[in-house]
Amino acid sequence: MEAIGVWTAALATIGIVSFLYKDNVLYRICESVFIGTSAGYWFVTYFWDNLYRKFYLGIQDATDPNRFFLWFGVVLGVLMLTRLWGKIGWLSRWPLAFVVGATAGLYMMTFFVSNAMRQVGATIMPIFRGNLPAIIDNTVLAVGVFCGLVYFFFSKEHRGLFGRASRVGIWILMITFGASFGYTVMSRMSLMLGRFDFLFGTWLGILP
Amino acid sequence: MKRTMIALLLMAALTAAIGRAQENPAVDPVPAASPPAPPTNVVAADSPDDPGRSVTVRWQVSADDGAGMNNVIQYKVFRGEAAGGPFVERGVAPSRATVYVDKGTEAPNDPNFFPNNTDLFYKVAAVNVAGETAESEVAGPVQAREQWYNVGRTPTFIAVIVFTAFTLYFIARARKKADLYIRPLAGIEAVDEAIGRATEMGRPMLYVFGLGTASDIATIASVTILSRVAKKVAEYQTELIVPCYDPIVMTIAQETVKTAYYDAGRPDAYKEDSVYFVTQSQFAYVAAVNGTILRELPATNFYLGKFFAESLLLAETGALAGSIQISGTDEVAQIPFFVVACDYTLIGEELYAASAYLGREPKLMGSLKAQDYAKAIIIICAVAGVAASLFGWTWFVELFRVTN
Numbered sequence: 001m002e003a004i005g006v007w008t009a010a011l012a013t014i015g016i017v018s019f020l021y022k023d024n025v026l027y028r029i030c031e032s033v034f035i036g037t038s039a040g041y042w043f044v045t046y047f048w049d050n051l052y053r054k055f056y057l058g059i060q061d062a063t064d065p066n067r068f069f070l071w072f073g074v075v076l077g078v079l080m081l082t083r084l085w086g087k088i089g090w091l092s093r094w095p096l097a098f099v100v101g102a103t104a105g106l107y108m109m110t111f112f113v114s115n116a117m118r119q120v121g122a123t124i125m126p127i128f129r130g131n132l133p134a135i136i137d138n139t140v141l142a143v144g145v146f147c148g149l150v151y152f153f154f155s156k157e158h159r160g161l162f163g164r165a166s167r168v169g170i171w172i173l174m175i176t177f178g179a180s181f182g183y184t185v186m187s188r189m190s191l192m193l194g195r196f197d198f199l200f201g202t203w204l205g206i207l208p
Numbered sequence: 209m210k211r212t213m214i215a216l217l218l219m220a221a222l223t224a225a226i227g228r229a230q231e232n233p234a235v236d237p238v239p240a241a242s243p244p245a246p247p248t249n250v251v252a253a254d255s256p257d258d259p260g261r262s263v264t265v266r267w268q269v270s271a272d273d274g275a276g277m278n279n280v281i282q283y284k285v286f287r288g289e290a291a292g293g294p295f296v297e298r299g300v301a302p303s304r305a306t307v308y309v310d311k312g313t314e315a316p317n318d319p320n321f322f323p324n325n326t327d328l329f330y331k332v333a334a335v336n337v338a339g340e341t342a343e344s345e346v347a348g349p350v351q352a353r354e355q356w357y358n359v360g361r362t363p364t365f366i367a368v369i370v371f372t373a374f375t376l377y378f379i380a381r382a383r384k385k386a387d388l389y390i391r392p393l394a395g396i397e398a399v400d401e402a403i404g405r406a407t408e409m410g411r412p413m414l415y416v417f418g419l420g421t422a423s424d425i426a427t428i429a430s431v432t433i434l435s436r437v438a439k440k441v442a443e444y445q446t447e448l449i450v451p452c453y454d455p456i457v458m459t460i461a462q463e464t465v466k467t468a469y470y471d472a473g474r475p476d477a478y479k480e481d482s483v484y485f486v487t488q489s490q491f492a493y494v495a496a497v498n499g500t501i502l503r504e505l506p507a508t509n510f511y512l513g514k515f516f517a518e519s520l521l522l523a524e525t526g527a528l529a530g531s532i533q534i535s536g537t538d539e540v541a542q543i544p545f546f547v548v549a550c551d552y553t554l555i556g557e558e559l560y561a562a563s564a565y566l567g568r569e570p571k572l573m574g575s576l577k578a579q580d581y582a583k584a585i586i587i588i589c590a591v592a593g594v595a596a597s598l599f600g601w602t603w604f605v606e607l608f609r610v611t612n
Contacts, residue, residue: 016495019525023502031495038489063316083459096422096460103423112364112371120586121608124593142594149587154390154561155580173555174547181544188520 010203013195119145144172244272244280244334246342252330252350255309257361260324260354262311263287267344270334273303284333284341285310291329291346308332324352363607367582374581379574388573395534395552396562399433402532403440406507412447413437414506415461416497416522418537419490420514422456425560426538430513431464432563432572437510438468442477450483451500453493458485494518498525511535511550512559515542523549536562 015030058070076095083092123145127138150162151169158166201207247267255262265285273280285308286295301308310330312322329348333341382388406413415434420427434450441448448465452458462483469478486496498521501509509526511519512535519535519542526533527549535546536554546553554562557579564572589608596604 019498019502020528023499027502028499031499034489034492034495035487038492039487042488061317080456080459092459093463096456096463099422099456100428104425104428107423107425108368109361109364112368113361116367116582116586117364117608120589120593121605123590124597124605124608126597127594128598142590145590146587149583149590152557153580153583155577156389157391177544177547180541181548184541184544 006203010199013199140172143168148172243340243342244336245270246344247283247332247334248344250330250332250344250347252328252347254350254353255311257355257358260352261314261322262309263328263330263350263352265308265310265330265332265347266306267332269304269306270342272334272336279303280334280336282335283308284335286331286333286343288329288331288346289327291348295329295331322352324354327351370585371578371582374578375574377574378577378581379570382570382573382577388577390561390565390573390576393554393558393562393565395536395554395558396433396565398532398534398552399437399566400440402508402534403437403444403446405532406446407444409507411507412449412504413441413508413510414497414501414504414526414531415448415450415510416513417450417452417454417457417461418511418513418515419453419493419518420457421454422460424514426512426514426536427457429560429563430536431460432569433510433512433566434461435464435468436566438465439472442469442472442474445474445477448482449500449504449506451486451493451497452483453486453488453490455485455488458483490516490518494521497522501525501529501531505529506531509533511537511546512554512562513537515539515546520545520549526550 011026012030012033015026016034018024019027055070055074058064059067061067076098079091079095081092082088082090123142125138125141127142128135129138147165147169149169150165151158151173153162153166156162197207247270250265250267252263252265254260255264267283270280270283280303282303283301283305285298285301287298287310288295298310299308310322312318312320314324315321327349328351329346330350331344331346333343335341378388403413415437417427417430417434420430422428438448450458450461450465452461462480465483466475466478469475486493500506501522502525506526506529509522509531511522511526511533515522515537516539519537519539523533523535523546533550534552534554535550536559537543537546538556538559540556543553543555547555560579561576564576593604593608
């Protein structure tokens with residue numbers, strides 16, 4: 001049984017990777033199986049996690065005084081399904097509006113705290129504190145934040161001094177992205193080695 | 209000779225035995241330690257600025273904390289619903305600690321359930337090395353209550369009010385047709401060119417939202433851009449393919465594309481199947497989109513929204529198929545991949561700006577302008593803050609301190 005699993009995984013790996021050559025039958029088979037099984041898996045997961053565990057069991061939990069609010073989610077869910085009937089399809093916009101509006105409201109303070117206040121608070125520091133490397137660090141941080149914000153200022157044309165600050169900002173961004181890219185590529189290489197180890201070790205058994 | 213050897217060996221053995229005895233002198237058994245002195249002045253109070261479910265317990269350390277044979281190694285905090293108990297251990301604080309925040313959940317069935325508006329009693333026990341404990345007096349009653357206003361977030365509240373005022377002001381100006389300048393973005397300038405290319409080549413265009421849900425700001429911004437792209441597609445009679453990861457995003461995308469076709473005066477050209485759901489499994493979704501790219505060979509790919517590890521896989525496949533690629537995301541870790549594999553990339557907030565730039569909706573324009581002015585204020589505050597901290601004016605720095 002284990003051998004069947006290993007063979008299936010190995011063929012699926014080869015099938016998916018084969019798209020690097022060109023679109024082919026093996027890739028299409030693997031793609032369809034992958035999509036089909038994942039869609040089925042998530043359907044079952046959502047059914048048991050949401051409809052059964054959260055709603056069906058939750059509504060029966062007499063110790064929870066807020067359990068009747070669960071019906072609210074069910075009503076919104078049913079309204080989503082009205083899309084299937086043309087005449088009342090407009091009702092499906094209500095749950096969408098609720099989701100988007102409620103989330104925007106809830107995130108407003110969170111975003112302000114994390115993306116504005118804490119960022120400003122972290123930037124404000126005495127630059128000339130500590131030894132030379134610390135002073136350089138602080139200076140790069142302060143200049144980087146300043147120039148980065150200038151780059152993302154859309155109301156003014158990036159020319160002259162403003163344009164030069166913006167250019168420094170994009171340079172700092174690109175250096176950061178370069179470092180991030182290198183770091184992530186290394187982790188992807190590690191994933192690829194893992195697959196090769198499976199193919200040549202577990203499957204073919206030619207690795208020591 | 210033999211006797212000398214034996215004598216030497218005996219002497220060596222004797223020396224070694226004496227040495228060992230000196231290294232390990234006989235240890236007296238641990239004297240029977242008495243329990244440590246208990247912590248004193250235990251006070252329990254509702255934790256401030258929270259939605260309840262939390263009580264802060266403070267005490268003065270035991271007299272044996274940090275000195276003597278009865279050195280205290282930790283404090284155990286107990287909670288009960290009556291002064292006489294029974295008490296349940298809620299947590300442990302290290303030696304020298306004088307505060308413990310007892311938190312819990314709101315789920316009644318959770319073992320860590322913490323009731324709001326219920327009388328609670330606390331006591332703290334000092335524990336010494338020998339494991340002996342001495343309990344404090346019982347403190348309480350105290351009730352955990354939810355607060356409607358978080359005092360620690362007052363600076364944020366003021367910032368929100370200022371930002372909202374800016375937004376409303378600029379929306380009003382945009383509605384009055386004021387000329388609100390937004391600098392051109394290369395990625396967005398390229399949209400029309402990309403659509404024209406698809407039309408000339410007779411190939412479809414692919415629009416990918418990534419893995420975002422309807423509640424992600426990047427997805428919402430992307431929907432606005434899709435609206436513009438779909439309208440152009442309808443005008444040029446090009447084919448549009450929108451494979452979706454999230455069913456709610458799919459619904460929104462269908463509505464958007466349909467409306468765009470109506471606005472372009474070509475409702476008959478709208479195909480229900482052009483916007484479709486794939487799966488909610490990340491890499492299965494990637495496999496499907498990659499397959500679509502390889503089979504359909506779209507002239508232009510848009511990757512605008514929330515992306516994670518799939519960003520490079522999609523962009524690389526698009527590059528392999530020879531498509532023009534326009535990307536944008538606010539996921540900082542994924543931007544580098546788009547930068548290397550796509551022709552145009554909208555970096556972070558440029559994605560939001562693009563939606564306003566294309567839509568020219570007063571609300572979006574007003575919001576973008578307000579963001580710009582908020583950024584200007586942030587720049588001024590940051591520069592002033594650095595200067596203030598150089599002069600040691602800590603009060604200015606404290607304005608930006610958010611407690612929780």
